[in-house]
Amino acid sequence: MEKRMFSPKESYDALVSAGIGKAAMPLGRMLVSAMLAGAFIALAGVGSTWASMLVENLSLKRFLAGCVFPAGLALVVFTGTELFTGNSLMIMARLEKKISTAAMLRNWTVVWLGNFIGAAAVAFAVVYGGVFAGQEKILASAAAGKLMSVSHGICKGILCNVLVSLGVYMAAAGRDAAGKVTALFFPVAIFVMAGYEHCVANMYYLTAGFLAQSAGAGDYGLTLGAFFTDNLIAVTIGNVLGGALCLGAALWYMYGKEQK
Numbered sequence: 001m002e003k004r005m006f007s008p009k010e011s012y013d014a015l016v017s018a019g020i021g022k023a024a025m026p027l028g029r030m031l032v033s034a035m036l037a038g039a040f041i042a043l044a045g046v047g048s049t050w051a052s053m054l055v056e057n058l059s060l061k062r063f064l065a066g067c068v069f070p071a072g073l074a075l076v077v078f079t080g081t082e083l084f085t086g087n088s089l090m091i092m093a094r095l096e097k098k099i100s101t102a103a104m105l106r107n108w109t110v111v112w113l114g115n116f117i118g119a120a121a122v123a124f125a126v127v128y129g130g131v132f133a134g135q136e137k138i139l140a141s142a143a144a145g146k147l148m149s150v151s152h153g154i155c156k157g158i159l160c161n162v163l164v165s166l167g168v169y170m171a172a173a174g175r176d177a178a179g180k181v182t183a184l185f186f187p188v189a190i191f192v193m194a195g196y197e198h199c200v201a202n203m204y205y206l207t208a209g210f211l212a213q214s215a216g217a218g219d220y221g222l223t224l225g226a227f228f229t230d231n232l233i234a235v236t237i238g239n240v241l242g243g244a245l246c247l248g249a250a251l252w253y254m255y256g257k258e259q260k
Contacts, residue, residue, distance in 0.1 A: 005179060011172040012092065012255040018172075019093030022082065023103035027110060030082060034114025037081035041115070042122035042204035044072025046131065048192070053138050066192035070185045072201075073164065077171050077180060082111045084200055084236075085161050086168040088243025095252040112199075112236070119203035127211040136217035143209020144220040146202060147230040153197060157238020158246060160196035163187040165243035169251070197235040206231060 006014070025033070052065040076083045087107060093099045126132065132139055148156075167184035174180035191198065210222045 003175070005173045005175060005183075008173070009255045011169055012251055014172050015089050015169065016093045016096055016098060016256070019087075019090040019104075020098050022087060022090055022107050023093065023099040025082075025107070030107065030110050031114045033080075033082040034084070034111040035118035035121075036079065037076045037083040037111075038115035038118025038120075038200055038203060039122050040075035040079070040081065040118075041072040041083070041198075041200045042119040042126075044069050044075070045201050045204045046122070046126055047071065049132075049138070049142070053135065053142075062193045062195065066189035069192045069201075070167075070181075070188040073167055073171075073184050073188050074181050077168070077184060078177070082107075082114065084108065084112045084115050085164045085198060085239050085243055087111055088161060088240055089165055089168060089248045089251075091244040091248040092252045092256060095249065096256055108240075115200045116203045119200060120207045123204050123207035123211060127208055127215060132212070136212040136215060139205075139212040140209045140217040140220045140222065143206050143212075143222055146197070146205060146209075147221075147226055148197075148234075149230075150234040153231055153234025154238040154241070156195070156197035157199065157235040158242035159194070159238075160191045160198045160235075161239040161242035162246050163191040163196070164198060164239075165247045169247070197231070197238065199232055199236045199239050202231055202235060 022030075048065040048069040051068045052061045055061040055064060073083070073086075075081075076086065090099065090104050090107060094101060094104050127136070127139070164187065167187040170183035170187065171180040174183050206222070206227045209220065210224070210227070213220050213222050
């Protein structure tokens, strides 16, 4: 009988090879690919908000949001675009000594910036395109709710990217489209339902909230400085720790050392 999925070791090897390709990608292609991935995550955020924003029961609200948001990672996986959080698993290729630290950090930096550009572009189109006409206060309020302490941002970022990176790893185990989507759905849905923090998603949510506030939704205390000091910096650190250290390094210890 044909295997329906790759083994954990085969998935590990596939992601190490992918990390080598990511490190060697030309700068322009890397940036455009990252912009697309940021836009895909933002588009999933738009759908997720609409699915849940008028629901008062918090558990149901998060459940509905969690059921829609995994579409963003599915778009990234099937287009092969560059997502900062998923690329934290490049640490496995680095620990295998297949890529340099400089190449890995180059990818992370360019992809983070590209993701921000793509996510912010969707936020601009959504706010000024009237996608949330009459509901702009919801965007601003949601963004304000994401301003938090550094410790909360780091911890929620770690928890988030353990799950998102697991989604990437599990998708690599799928042999067909249905298997990949099913595999990535549950880890991503869990992170949304639990309220963890994803830096790329927040690039959209915070930008959309700031633009909505600027467009007259009311004063929610959203500033560009607060984006970074009260969310993005801490969440990005947490995402890297969760994906690279907590998951990527652990997988290397389990499956990479086995090769030696």
